[in-house]
Amino acid sequence: MSTLPWYEDVSPGAGALPPRAWYARSDAASLSLGGTWRFRLSPTADSEDESFAAEGYDCGSWGEITVPGHWVLQGKDRGAPAYTNVRYPFPVDPPRVPTENPTGDHLRRFDLPDGWPETGDAVLRFDGVESAARVWLNGEELGTFKGSRLPHEFAVGPLLKRRGNVLALRVHQWSSGSYLEDQDQWWLPGVFRDVTLLHRPEGAARDFFVHASYDHTSATGTLRVECDVPGRVIVPELGIDTATGTGVTVRVEPWSAERPRLYEGELSAGGERIPLRIGFRTVCVEDGVIKVNGRRILFRGVNRHEFHPETGRAVDLATMRRDVELMKRHNINAVRTSHYPPHPAFLDLCDAYGLWVVDECDLETHGFEELDWRANPVDDARWTPALLDRAERMVERDKNHPSVIMWSLGNECGTGAGLTAMAAWIRDRDPLRLVHYEGDRSCADTDVYSRMYPPHAEVEVIGRREDDGPAARRELPFVLCEYGHAMGNGPGGLAEYQRLFERYERCQGGFVWEWIDHGLVHPRYGHAYGGDFGEELHDGNFVCDGLLFPDRTPSPGLVEYKKVIEPVRIEAGTAAGSVRVTNLHDAVDLSAVSFVWSYLVDGESVGSGPLAVPELAAGESAEVRLPAPPEDEREGERTWTVRALLAGDTAWAPGGHEIAWGQLPVSGPLRAVEASGVRPLVEGRRITLGPAVFDARTGEPVALGGISLTGLRLDVWRAPTDNDHGAAWQPDERHGLLWRELGLHRMRHRVDAVETDGEAMTVRTRVAPAARDVGLRTVYRWTSDGTRVGLKVSVTPEGEWRLPLPRLGVRLGLPAAWDRVAWFGGGPGEAYPDTRAAARLGRWRATVDELQTPYLRPQENGARIGTRWVELGDGGGRLRVEGDPVFWFTARRWTSELLDAADHLADLVPGDTVWLNLDHAQHGIGSQSCGPGVLPEHRLHAAPATFSFTFAPLAGESG
Template identity: 35%
Template structure:
């Protein structure tokens, strides 16, 4: 092995020769290039991104040769792009773990088999840098690394997601230089980086050189102190220098007008003050930014300045004096091909998507993001909870959740995580809260972190969820400004909000676990959050599915997850828990969130007079940038429409408007829809982008269409019995009922088959990720393997215009007693319309059902759907705020909602009628007289979806499987956290419902 000092499991060594942390900036040669904020335009910046020579070893102990020495032949090495992750390029083991350490928990020691990656790069230094100090900055290296230049050891660093800067001046020479880096997969810092994510390694963020003056500005920290009335801002700018430097600062507004200037000679540290009268304030709704130019030592530094005030007053979280609700998401660095290496355009894509879906807050779970991400949040307008790169969740299973945070030996490592985050990010207006990490217990080391942070920066509040009393950590929480919870129930939020002895605002740093088909509880949460000032909002877990782009043996593209690479221990698909897919296609979860947290609320005031109440839920801006369009539909057809006058409703205020529609005078189903759109282009969406919409059913007279149609001829049915089969033949149809099976075996119209197999009552749905707890009990009771037992089946009526069958039956699975017993009455009228009325009783002690209804399989070719119900996308009893009632036409394939792990999907809550037909309109119309039902039509059975663990394992059937559910269990978000609310559980023990199945020729209607 190489002769190396073993820093990687020495708690007393966190770095060697690394520069002190500072604010993030790039030095420029003049104000013009600094204004561009394009680092490539700075002659003082040189990227080292690109192709490096690379060699991977399974263990650092296998590295025998001094690869870093000058002149070593590396022609036989691999080429590896920097930045990148080893695992994304075929080296080492792809590994996903949530809580557990992927190695024995023996802090601070890591396995002797510690994979190592060797990097080599030859580079030139610009001639104009002669006489300059030369620094290298590594923005992110996981987990630790040693650095050599031209054969000389430069230094060591650990702490994966923060910059490491080294002075290379003594080591560089004219002409060609060689940089050598050895990255290790594990270090003692890995005990503090046990985040719920893929475990990536390597130089995964940017690397670059900086040319610095010998006497220079080293650090800048500005604070914009706003007066009580917010009409004056005093910008306190503290500057640290290396040597004596003549420094000038200028503050310029967004239009280029100078707002203040100060200058002086600094040798060490000094603070300048600039006063701005009537400042434009920064907030997420209108993120106004000033520019601060700091000139000294032949360099110009440029910082964006947002003037805003963050505070807690009387238990309420305030920004600029206003109570603000944080409508947030948790975001990991995650790319389906690049792993944790995130291109700038990918960051922009994420933030634009968030803006388009009314998200205003990002929690950087669970480490500081790339500095450019924070630049974007400043510019686009997001509140950021900046989280330290600190999670030691794995000690929970080692026996003591507080093992590391209560151990003074780890204090320096803990505090350094806060210092490096705060020092780098302190000049970002978007950051409204510092987080002391995640899921790491709570003890004296966290308290030390928080106290240092408060002393260094009192302009923001401090958060750490691990201090919650339920974890039995250290009782002293005075250093924290907010209380926070993960996955608190709605009732727990209500209890907190109404408890007058609790005087801190409450943040749900994680709630509504968005895994698979999820987020069925959002409206319930936000009804309470909006109502109580102490509840400051929360962040949905989480933004994106962490799927890895892969190809099946059959050549089909899919997304892989934990365990697919043989990784152990692994938490399987628990990394697939986002509002968007790995390739950033929004799930319906995100559409639901967009609606629930929309900035405009529309409510019926007096619809008979066209009156609607509009509430502005923005905190700072009026509604003058919104345009509202309205339309009235009758039975799904647009009857009239128009635009409303521009409103100037003040923030947090309401007004009643009159929508000039004609009050319905004819029968039918009439709906008013109002859509709120942005009136101008923004960086994230064009004018006309929908912010929210609302639908109201209008009162209308009884429709003559509901009356029975008189026909000029009388139907005459022919009934014949052969064994157990009863054939019912009419003028243009022929149905066959099997008395032994208690159901139909054939249904036709004009000879066209409309039934494949036999209709059956069904209770199983493919478990959604949120069913992961209850599905154990479902399966124990046989819900997933039901068979029908017929006790009695007889034809009780055989008239010329009607045939009736009565069936007594039960549903049950092997081993267990029957799940339910019921009676069904099947009738066929003279036109071939089938009506089934069912009554059922569920065994008393059983867990609630997944669904209850009828499954009807139709032959291949029945691809066209039309329905009147909620759409256009899937909806459930607790997940339907983002849909509206109307008439929708689509295909069976379009009904399907793809999730990385196949599961229940595509159901349409509140369907009143649905038609499934072939291309010529020949098919069936399904109605539930006097009520609505949940409608689903897919090319997969629930059993198909249950058995498949990846999308490529699904084999599309040619048949169309129709589900007509009297009731469908709610979706919730209980894959992590709270159970499904009782109101949405299918826990009734008695059911009665009626369905009508009518053969149709749509083109004749």
């Protein structure tokens, strides 16, 4: 009978100290062991050579590696990253793993710094190693551990020397722990978090637990610090100086994500002083609603994997801080740490800046779903100690963070007794936080009902507590732990979700999936996704589904989300000349917010000033009178814009940062004056109509006022978005595939007639896909007043159209030099029917290149909504297009067909034409890359339509 090697055994490891609370610093000595280590890689894990761990071993032939880091991201011949979403990248035979098991031996020589204490003990701490490690110090084995995103410590005091210490580490990429870490991300082995040597003074505390509750009825907080040794706790600002274990009640300001009030304190025990940052707050479920400090909260959240495009999950403090600041600047108030505890320093930032945190255990067994959950570890008693070890290490490490208000058992693990055991242990250890898990619809072990990607209609039913299922579940608060899948262009439908969250008390918001695209730096593609490193088994660009691009540039999806979840609503008041302001914060008033107004005429500001708004309490509204509009005699569209700004500097943004805005139309878009009165002139193969010249055979314009034009025709195709394609497990509305099957990407244009009369030139066509019996009867009617040309397009569907159209409009080509764009309409970024909340009416400028959105997998992007007019110029002349009254426009240096054919941005090569799309309508975006499709009101059905444009060649730069 064979004996499993330790890394295949289901146990969590051996030799590590019990878990304890993490803190960033104390006055005890410490030594970071990060930096350059010696490294060698073996293709298998079966080496019995442990001589490298002995003192005096010659590692001169080894390479070098940076710790923290992943070896597959540090040089050639060290393997490569691999991405899978659900499927394990090895045969599923738990707890066994393949013989082909890349194994990295790490060596670090170090001396103790001068002044290292002679007395006391020392602890060697590993904050994160994937996926299993065996440790030696000075030739003595310390132990083994698994649980990649969790800390492990070893007592090493008697083994330390003043000089010449040798730390050896053998890391296996695969282990039994890998079955518990199937978490929709790159598989990246290595020592990716800090390695630290900590001095432990004699009699120092090993662990402590800060209990800091808040009673909103009396505005008092109660502080009690449990400690395993006697000590004292001081909080000078509150006048607290008490023994550990003693409760003290004082008047305090509570901690919340909106006002993260922290009190600086100190724990003194056994010759060590540990700084405390104390936030008083109480979390509970009351009347079926999550409340903090007595008030309902609404999660405006994101899911966050740890990620850096160059270093993978080895994320430095500056990058963590940048994440938190970007979240706060975009009105995000909550983070789910998908799907494992983050670096503990990230939670320190959440405490300081103010973010609600759902702290998730390092546990996911999603790959067993494809096997009907056979042999799922969470329902196998042999694995329960490993599950409990992970729960304990998370809770003990993070228990003193006020930002953590909910523990999550893990993600996508099915159901089983192991989860019940974890929940019971957590409740016993920390009964004053909530327990979360999404995968068990019975909610037997949880304090909330959590779902992923439910359609809007179902959310409404749940909000009314009319959903099917156990009666006890209907009494629980409802949270969307994942929704709004931010893959590629999108997500759509966020505004409709937010209205449901605000309407139904039970619906307490959710967490968009996810924060950042996991595109790794690649020499050819710029940023790579699944399959780009030669993986045979991968899930493509499904790893790129974030609100940030890999370089942490906000995507249009994040800009949209910021607008949708803004904590102040600004809308038209009931009285003429007034604005209604609503404070949507959970707890704070508007004393930290200032308001300004501006008055626009045709998108240009003609006046601005401050607006006095009461310091509304959370949930309150007020109607505020606007000033008399500035005098301006021009005829034009008039609009008020009111903006809510930070009144002063904060830790995350300077004063003047915009947190919300609203626009109030005074008058609507003006109708274009018809361009008519000039007769068309037929001259052989040319037809001249005012400033335009047409091909008499096809009716297509070839020039307008000296500007070369090409290919003007009806266009219904767009390069399908990730949401158009839909996920493979959602076959019902995967429009990208169905559109392609119908042939919308290769429509044929038949000219039936080119006619002229005394007023117009009319072109009659039929546009249809090959091999299908459906079509679009299309009539182009051209007129001119001598300086402008008008186009009226009439479209009549023929046959039975069972699919919506991607878009409906016309496309034409301009010379490549015509790449300077100005427009009056929605901007500055892209927008579609269900992603338009952030489109602000104004006058905007950009180059054609700046209009593009660089989604890692190229797809439809860059449409500007509500356009009244757009001008494209080359610096000397310009072409102006007006709608009747509004339209979408898109301009790019490649066709939709070339955009569709590209797999990476590097595949897109600019041509000698700028392709301009002028759209009457667009199909919505939805979230069906992993969620609901396009809502009915945002679908573009094939139906009779008529739309118009006016074209005018102009001289000089745009005004």
